[in-house]
Amino acid sequence: PDGTLDATFDPGADGGVYALAVQADGKIVVGGWFTTLGGQTRSRIGRLNADGTLDATFDPGANGGVYALAVQADGKIVVGGWFTTLGGQPRNCIARLNPDGTLDADFNPEANGWVYALAVQADGKIVVGGDFTTLGGQTRNRIGRLNPDGTLDATFNPGANDGVRALAVQADGKIVVGGAFTTLGGQPRNRIARLNPDGTLDATFNSGANGGVVVLAVQADGKIVVGGDFTTLGGQARSRIARLNPDGTLDATFDPGADWAVVALAVQADGKIVVGGYFGTLGGQTRNYIGRLNPDGALDAAFNPGATNTVYGLVVQADGKIVVGGEFTTLGGAARNRIGRLSSDTAALQNLTANTSGTTVTWTRSGAGPEVWRVTFESSTDGASYAPLGAGTRIAGGWELTGLALTRAQNLFIRARGYHATGLFNGSGSIVESVRNVFYRERWG
Template structure:
């Protein structure tokens, strides 16, 4: 099976898909009434007048996974509200009472609860509270912090980073119940003004802080100690850094405020060195009265960078830092000295902006493209003489693929050609690779039936021998791998314990092992991590699906709520809203569960299948499924119905310029396939990478995001003949990442590998 680590960020995913129009003269002109008429596309950056909100003076905006918008208002009154997606106030949200002129900062947890820092009128000595998803106070949370708060961030393990203080500087970490984490020991900050203004968490759990202290920026290790390998500072004096953002590739953007310098946006490589290839213009100019500042940063799905400034202006930069002149906003706000502190990107690509004195506005903007299923003929992987079991995408866009073919593991360049340098460094494998996971540091974990069962490779493909020497002896194959947010490694398969957790160095986490429930029946083939760190496991063991707490004990409340399953679970995908998709060879083949394990009765797919072996969720909420099903690849709407809302490929849709600031829709007609799909990756640009096959023929195709190109062949080797026996194969696991990327891993069906 396959399984990659779940790496969630704060970016909300899943907005409405807007139907594209049919061109005039289409053979299906009668279909035109069912879709939007073709109109000129609004320019990126133009105001979306369908959004209307009278909230003024905004410090922070966050888009929830359901599309609703959390707002910290600094106007009169100061308040914390939630808006519906159209900008109207959500009357179901209980608005807390906050003192006039109180600074408000907040952070959204993965479970929908909200940590808010403010001056609450009911208790001035309780500046940090946690709210339930409906806005009511969570009385189980009690935080001791009693200083000014300028920024917060939620770690993947649920712990809460808080920065602020007016004079001495403050960085603390709270446990999930609000108590202070005394194991977190940040360094002493220097300078006449030590305020920390912002905090961001990297994928490797290191922590970026920025503010007015000497040096302006620092990176901390996960325990709070200073990362001495990060030596860069913001040169000069009288500067501060009110904005920090981490790119998808791990590079770090820092917005700078101050007078008399020639830049106000810097980028650093993940190793802490300055990115000398990043050459932004002086994004906002110093007018002599107000210092030029970058106040807010947001990163689009395509790695373009949105920056908001102290002049109420918004600009978009290309990934190399040059200005993207196709994004034009005009005069967003009335006053030139407005601080554009609030930026948020909706799942459909549109941009929400809020300033210190203006109302919230929504700008049209191109979002990810929904693939039409056309094979991308520009993607030319080598011919594969065996099934693809696992596929993973590195941060640099290179593709790792593994399975039953000769060599068992390959790395491909972005165009599909083989990375020969990587191939030359690989150790010899004597058995299939069923699972791949990419660590935050770029190292590669592989699991399967080869000698040793699990190995870790360096980025160049050479073996990490220290890991191999430390790991425990395994008495069964590895079918699934997942990397936790703290770097620990979960492996599952047919070994006696079915699942193990390894420390970063490869040694076994014996405390976790001692807490595990007993597994009876056949093997474990699927592992998926939830945003709160709980662990979903599926397979052919008794019960077929379990959820473990972070310490390895079984979540018995979840178990008590599960619907009865009469067959194994071969695929698990966690949606952005926390709901859980499971696929397998039980009756119905695919189900969606609520977070608590109860069945989502509103999800009612009809799938003709022996088993659903692969699941992936697009940025628009639509669901791709693969396996030994009719057609081998199908797309469902978010409610589970088959996606038949648009005409088939012979009808040409509007061109790419007809984007209306939303996810670009397209009819989905998968290529003609002769054997099942066991691996699906949805890329940030909306294209889809599929892998599978049977016998001596492997499939590896990329389906492009546009309706150009030919039909089903090409690029992945010869397709196996229809009717090939595929009952021994199955499964994949998928987890959606913040910016719409989905990482996947695959393996054989657990029932077949006892």
């Protein structure tokens, strides 16, 4: 049945699990406040193989909590939290690891306060949110942006007057921001706002919440699911969860309600929304810390695993299984220490194709797999070293790239990669990928 516990996955942690990110190879990077993971010493950060066993090769270690993990296209992992050392070297609240877990020595922007959210843009720049007032050696009030090399983006400085907890980058490059602030970009904005790609305030978007906005998820249709501890959003009653239309107006059709804070959201390709947090009811029914909504906001009656304590982080894998992190000691009716995985009885369907003329590649995605906010297509002649073909454009049921001239008379590998936000506050970033082998005969005459 849907949402039942995966009996094969039981690494266990001795402290809270907050950050979750799945790499393109299916390995799962885990962050939090634990000191053991998978039965071995791991200080606040570790990595699991796809089967849940500990990756023995990855052990950077942090001296404080890890709250955000963003996997880059090159496999490097940006780490945010409340630490002063990572990988045995001084790093203040933000750092980057190489794919093997060693510290990236060239990346050291430093923040002077908590980093809760990381969002890697299509251009490789990294938006950072938290409680800091300096980043990269300059004043940046709770939000800033780094260049791919870790230097500060001098052009981006909206500033918030209180903490930033959530960041969501839209397909058009605009950035939705949630937190505890009442001003952003020098203008009144109550706990939620949107920035243009250059960091200026989007004047058209001003829904407003009366309590903290801590998690955001952008759907395929551009609507924005909002979670937190508010009881009104957009001037209407909404209890801890709501949805906005792409223009920032309230979606009047969506009103499930939770009795306590919502801190984690994961949108599936079929439009269903997995919800985690502090709540005991969702959609008017008992749901202990975790539940799932249908696309229209109605409660998914078939999904009710239940946990014994807060669910802080969620990530939907490529196969539709859901990794859950938090403070619980049981999940789905069985012992699971702060991390577990739930099964899905709905297939995660995907199909990567190239047309017969070699001009178009299409990646269709449906079912229980993760919804993604952007897609890239690449090609390779050896299946190891890939060159970019371009960014995908969203179409009904998937993504497409046109105008290509794929190489003929040569074995080709086409790779599609989708990027999605995961973990606590959706402050982490994961990658899902598909690879297809194609061969085009030489044209004669």
